[in-house]
Amino acid sequence: MKSRITDLSLAQLEALASSYGEPAYRARQIFQWLYKALANSFDEMTDLPAGFRQALAAETVLLGLSPLDETATDDGRTVKMLFKLEDGKSIESVLMLVEGTRGDSRWNTVCVSSQVGCSICCPFCGTGQQGFERNLSPGEIVEQVLYFQRQLANHYYDNTLAGLTPPHVSHVVFMGMGEPLANYESVSQAIETLISKQGLGISARHITVSTAGLTPQIERLANERFHVELAVSIHAANNELRNRLVPINRTYPLEVLIPAVKEYFKKTGRRPTFEYTLLEGINDSPQQAGELASLLRGLKCHVNLIPTSPTLSKEFLPSSKEQALGFQSELTRCRISNTLRVSRGLAIRAACGQLHSRWQATS
Numbered sequence: 001m002k003s004r005i006t007d008l009s010l011a012q013l014e015a016l017a018s019s020y021g022e023p024a025y026r027a028r029q030i031f032q033w034l035y036k037a038l039a040n041s042f043d044e045m046t047d048l049p050a051g052f053r054q055a056l057a058a059e060t061v062l063l064g065l066s067p068l069d070e071t072a073t074d075d076g077r078t079v080k081m082l083f084k085l086e087d088g089k090s091i092e093s094v095l096m097l098v099e100g101t102r103g104d105s106r107w108n109t110v111c112v113s114s115q116v117g118c119s120i121c122c123p124f125c126g127t128g129q130q131g132f133e134r135n136l137s138p139g140e141i142v143e144q145v146l147y148f149q150r151q152l153a154n155h156y157y158d159n160t161l162a163g164l165t166p167p168h169v170s171h172v173v174f175m176g177m178g179e180p181l182a183n184y185e186s187v188s189q190a191i192e193t194l195i196s197k198q199g200l201g202i203s204a205r206h207i208t209v210s211t212a213g214l215t216p217q218i219e220r221l222a223n224e225r226f227h228v229e230l231a232v233s234i235h236a237a238n239n240e241l242r243n244r245l246v247p248i249n250r251t252y253p254l255e256v257l258i259p260a261v262k263e264y265f266k267k268t269g270r271r272p273t274f275e276y277t278l279l280e281g282i283n284d285s286p287q288q289a290g291e292l293a294s295l296l297r298g299l300k301c302h303v304n305l306i307p308t309s310p311t312l313s314k315e316f317l318p319s320s321k322e323q324a325l326g327f328q329s330e331l332t333r334c335r336i337s338n339t340l341r342v343s344r345g346l347a348i349r350a351a352c353g354q355l356h357s358r359w360q361a362t363s
Ligand code: SF4
Pocket: 118, 119, 120, 121, 122, 125, 126, 127, 128, 129, 176, 177, 178, 179, 212, 233, 352
């Protein structure tokens, strides 16, 4: 199989250029063609010598993701894509137009997958139920963003978004299929390309890595030269329940996880977010909200309350609106900053793994 050009960092591209007897600045030219000019072929890279272009085309692949299926919400502000990878496996990504609370700012967020399937096996999650297949390469992650960058630049969504959206991807969240920190090398290299000035030039402050709580990798991430936002899928405030909902908790329990998150904040200055999926009768009582508030006391953080979508399992149902509001008001009473997220993806089954399941069932 040919190698994928988007898998290469700037330094690796420099080494590749030098192996063809080309100077290092050719790597920056290629990066700019890929990520700024959004080139579709090596032929477009007209400032590269023709022989070098031909060699690149013969030995590497420019773009390897094939769009399989697109689904959008009625207002067109959330678009979910299913992509086929070169080995026939599939992954999903979501583009969301997000409006600021006062309606005066808008940005485009892409939610990317980092693995095919997931090994964490949270029992309420569609992807968790599929099991783990493989890690994505850096290029397979970057190309998910690149796909939407192209669509936005070509004004593909303008009919539905009525020209509201800026013509580029401004934010990236690693919240699609997979546990990003279990694929650390690919995810960190993808982030380097996303934030590179010669690459997509997205601010590290606008990139969020979500984790189920892989403590050693959180500690490693805190020491990177880039400081991205961290989101921790907490879902329960005691080990007994969390062992059931997020099985990695048996390896990295709360008394290990919470200090690592505190340390992340200390080293990076990035206020962590805790994601809490509300499950009817399981983790959504006001007492459990109080328990969460006690766990997080003294930690500068934000809690995102997520109304879950129905999965294949009857065991995990979404909390009612009243229950969710009760949970939220207890957190607010305890002075924990929080948001009850509007789950706008429900209409297109945008919850983790669900479009993927549907495609597999029908293909
Ligand atoms: S919720 Fe996230 S960590 Fe848990 S199984 Fe699903 S993808 Fe993996």
